Amino acid sequence: xxxxxxxxxxxxxxxxxxxxxxxxxxxxxxxxxxxxxxxxxxxxxxxxxxxxxxxxxxxxxxxxxxxxxxxxxxxxxxxxxxxxxxxxxxxxxxxxxxxxxxxxxxxxxxxxxxxxxxxxxxxxxxxxxxxxxxxxxxxxxxxxxxxxxxxxxxxxxxxxxxxxxxxxxxxxxxxxxxxxxxxxxxxxxxxxxxxxxxxxxxxxxxxxxxxxxxxxxxxxxxxxxxxxxxxxxxxxxxxxxxxxxxxxxxxxxxxxxxxxxxxxxxxxxxxxxxxxxxxxxxxxxxxxxxxxxxxxxxxxxxxxxxxxxxxxxxxxxxxxxxxxxxxxxxxxxxxxxxxxxxxxxxxxx
Ligand code: ADP
Ligand code: MG
Numbered sequence: 001x002x003x004x005x006x007x008x009x010x011x012x013x014x015x016x017x018x019x020x021x022x023x024x025x026x027x028x029x030x031x032x033x034x035x036x037x038x039x040x041x042x043x044x045x046x047x048x049x050x051x052x053x054x055x056x057x058x059x060x061x062x063x064x065x066x067x068x069x070x071x072x073x074x075x076x077x078x079x080x081x082x083x084x085x086x087x088x089x090x091x092x093x094x095x096x097x098x099x100x101x102x103x104x105x106x107x108x109x110x111x112x113x114x115x116x117x118x119x120x121x122x123x124x125x126x127x128x129x130x131x132x133x134x135x136x137x138x139x140x141x142x143x144x145x146x147x148x149x150x151x152x153x154x155x156x157x158x159x160x161x162x163x164x165x166x167x168x169x170x171x172x173x174x175x176x177x178x179x180x181x182x183x184x185x186x187x188x189x190x191x192x193x194x195x196x197x198x199x200x201x202x203x204x205x206x207x208x209x210x211x212x213x214x215x216x217x218x219x220x221x222x223x224x225x226x227x228x229x230x231x232x233x234x235x236x237x238x239x240x241x242x243x244x245x246x247x248x249x250x251x252x253x254x255x256x257x258x259x260x261x262x263x264x265x266x267x268x269x270x271x272x273x274x275x276x277x278x279x280x281x282x283x284x285x286x287x288x289x290x291x292x293x294x295x296x297x298x299x300x301x302x303x304x305x306x307x308x309x310x311x312x313x314x315x316x317x318x319x320x321x322x323x324x325x326x327x328x329x330x331x332x333x334x335x336x337x338x339x340x341x342x343x344x345x346x347x348x349x
Contacts, residue, residue, distance in 0.1 A: 034247070035155050036084035036232060037145065046152055048145040050081035056136035064180045067106055069208045070139065071113025077234065078143035079121045079212035080287045084232035085154075086217055087147030091126045092118065095140040097133035110139070121214060151221070153230035158248035158292040160315035162228055165307050167216040167289045169260040170237055171276055174283025175268040176200070176207025182272075202264050210287045216306060217289070223300045227291035238281040239333045240290050242319055248292075251317035254331065257324050258310040275343060281321075282334050 006014055019033040030046060031039035037050035052074070054060055060070050075092060082089040094114055098107065118125050123143070158164075183195035197204060213232075220227060229248055231240045237259070245252055261276050269276040292313060293301065301307050311322075319331040 075117035
C-alpha cells in the first residue's frame, strides 16, 4: 500500500483531507469543521464547542513553563476560540495523559492553574478523562460556550472594503519564547548559571500566561459593533489573515506600519536579530482577536486603545502586506518571503 507522509499535506491540509469524508447529518449542526468552534443550533442561542490539545515537547517545555502556568494557558487557549466566535465560554472538560514521572503534587499544580483560569473566565470544569502515558504529559481541553444568533462571527463573513482590526499587540509571546529558549540553552551548556530574565516581564507573561480576550468581546458589544468575521491569533497574524481571506473569498491589504507591536518586543527582537514585523506575522500564541468590521463602524472603534485598524479587505485581489516603504508583498502562511529574507540580510550587516 502507498504511504504518504503527513508533512506533505501539513496540518491544515490534513484537516481538509479528513473533513472531505465527514458528512453532517443533523440540521442543528450549523457549522462543523472549519472555524474556531463548531456551532450547534439549540433553539434560542447557538452552542459553541472547541477542543485544543497540548503535548509536552511540542507545545510546552516543562524546564521553563511551570505546570500552574501550563494549566492556565491551556484553558485560556480554549476560551480564546469561543471569543473568536464572538461568544462566551461556560463549561470545560479537561483530559490528561500522565506518565509516572508526574507526582500527585505535580498534577495538583497543573490543576491550580486550570482552576485559576476557570475562575478568571467564569467557566465550570464539568468532566474530563485521565489516562496514563508512556512519554510525557498531554493536556486536552474541550470548551463549551454560547452566542446570540445575531452576534455570531464566522471566519467567512469578511467583505470588500471592510476594515481589518486586531486587539492588543502582537509578537510578544514569540519573543518570550525566544528568551526562554535562549536561557535554557545557556543553562544546559553552563549548569548553575541563573537565567537572565530581568526586565522582560511583559514578553514572558505573554508567553507563559496569555489571556483570552473576553474583555474585547464585551467591548465590541458595548461599542455596538458586530464583527463581520473573526478568528483568534494562535498561529501568527499572517496565517490567520489567510484563513479569513480564504474562507471569505477576498484578499486584503495589511499595512506593516499599522501592526501593533509593544516597544519591549521591538527591543527584544533587535537583541535576537529578528525582524519585529516577522515576529508578529508568524510568531503565534498571542491569543488576540483578528476581525473585520463595516467601514461605518470606524468611528466607534477609533478612540479605543484596545483595537487597531491594520488594513482592509480587497475583493478580487490577493492577501498583501504593504511594507513601510510602500512596496506590496504577497502574504504567506509563514509571513516569510524573499522580502523578509533580503531585509533580514540587510539589517544583519
Ligand atoms: P484553531 O487554530 O482555531 O484551534 P484548528 O486549526 O486547530 O483551529 O482547527 C481548524 C478546524 O479543524 C476546527 O474546526 C477543528 O475543530 C477542526 N479539526 C482539527 N483537527 C481535527 C480532527 N482531527 N478531526 C476533525 N476535525 C478537526
Ligand atoms: Mg482559533
